[in-house]
Amino acid sequence: MATVELRFSALPEHVRTARLVAAAVARRAGVDESVLDEVRLAVGEACSRAVGLHRLTGADGAVRVALIEEEKRFLIEVEDEAGGPRSGSDGGSGSAAGGDSDGDDELGLAVITGLVEDVEVGKGAEGALIRMSWPVSTASIGV
Amino acid sequence: MDLSLSTRTVGDRTVVEVGGEIDVYTAPKLREQLVELVNDGNYHLVVDMEGVDFLDSTGLGVLVGGLKRVRAHEGSLRLVCNQERILKIFRITGLTKVFPIHNSVDEAVAATD
Numbered sequence: 001m002a003t004v005e006l007r008f009s010a011l012p013e014h015v016r017t018a019r020l021v022a023a024a025v026a027r028r029a030g031v032d033e034s035v036l037d038e039v040r041l042a043v044g045e046a047c048s049r050a051v052g053l054h055r056l057t058g059a060d061g062a063v064r065v066a067l068i069e070e071e072k073r074f075l076i077e078v079e080d081e082a083g084g085p086r087s088g089s090d091g092g093s094g095s096a097a098g099g100d101s102d103g104d105d106e107l108g109l110a111v112i113t114g115l116v117e118d119v120e121v122g123k124g125a126e127g128a129l130i131r132m133s134w135p136v137s138t139a140s141i142g143v
Numbered sequence: 144m145d146l147s148l149s150t151r152t153v154g155d156r157t158v159v160e161v162g163g164e165i166d167v168y169t170a171p172k173l174r175e176q177l178v179e180l181v182n183d184g185n186y187h188l189v190v191d192m193e194g195v196d197f198l199d200s201t202g203l204g205v206l207v208g209g210l211k212r213v214r215a216h217e218g219s220l221r222l223v224c225n226q227e228r229i230l231k232i233f234r235i236t237g238l239t240k241v242f243p244i245h246n247s248v249d250e251a252v253a254a255t256d
Binding site: 012013015019037040041044045047048051052107108110111114115 | 164166167168197199200201203204228232235236237
């Protein structure tokens with residue numbers, strides 16, 4: 001089971017909550033302070049993308065964010081239930097912000113892949129699944 | 144932290160001061176503001192991002208959309224930003240080549256090309 005798991009209705013107003021929770025759990029897990037901004041942004045991008053996909057397909061359902069503490073890595077999974085899968089080459093005119101065709105989906109993936117060294121965009125049970133991980137400082141003590 | 148927006152005119156430029164977080168939830172408000180300004184005939188915009196705490200790709204998309212709109216009227220959209228964590232997002236996406244980014248509002252207002 002994930003250290004912390006979050007499920008929220010695929011609505012834009014909940015993405016900030018996911019960012020804040022992810023950053024808090026990452027900090028506690030020992031992810032370096034200098035990387036926490038990246039964690040926050042990457043999770044935000046993954047969740048925004050998930051919300052955008054739900055909006056695009058009209059699918060109900062939720063976005064799942066799993067925050068997993070391992071010995072040397074901190075893992076984050078963001079999974080949607082939008083019926084995916086969609087990869088980076090999906091044409092991308094779908095806008096995560098709701099139909100202005102500014103190419104946010106492609107930009108979002110560009111930000112994630114630019115920020116995170118270890119990232120994998122694949123297929124989940126009911127949609128797309130983004131897996132990301134960061135190293136954990138061995139000197140950290142989670143309290 | 145929500146998004147705060149205020150506009151003022153400096154010479155022939157319209158300065159949009161943005162504060163707070165620009166994300167998938169708040170970006171539509173920024174988009175509305177930019178669309179409204181362009182529809183009202185303000186084609187030379189300076190977006191002051193010094194008060195922005197968070198920016199994601201949705202926000203970038205809105206800025207790109209704003210740039211497209213002013214360019215359709217031979218206008219300009221300049222950004223003011225000194226925050227490394229925000230600038231990093233522009234660099235990652237290659238948008239530093241698309242937007243003129245200035246250190247201060249004065250510099251952006253004085254810039255011609």
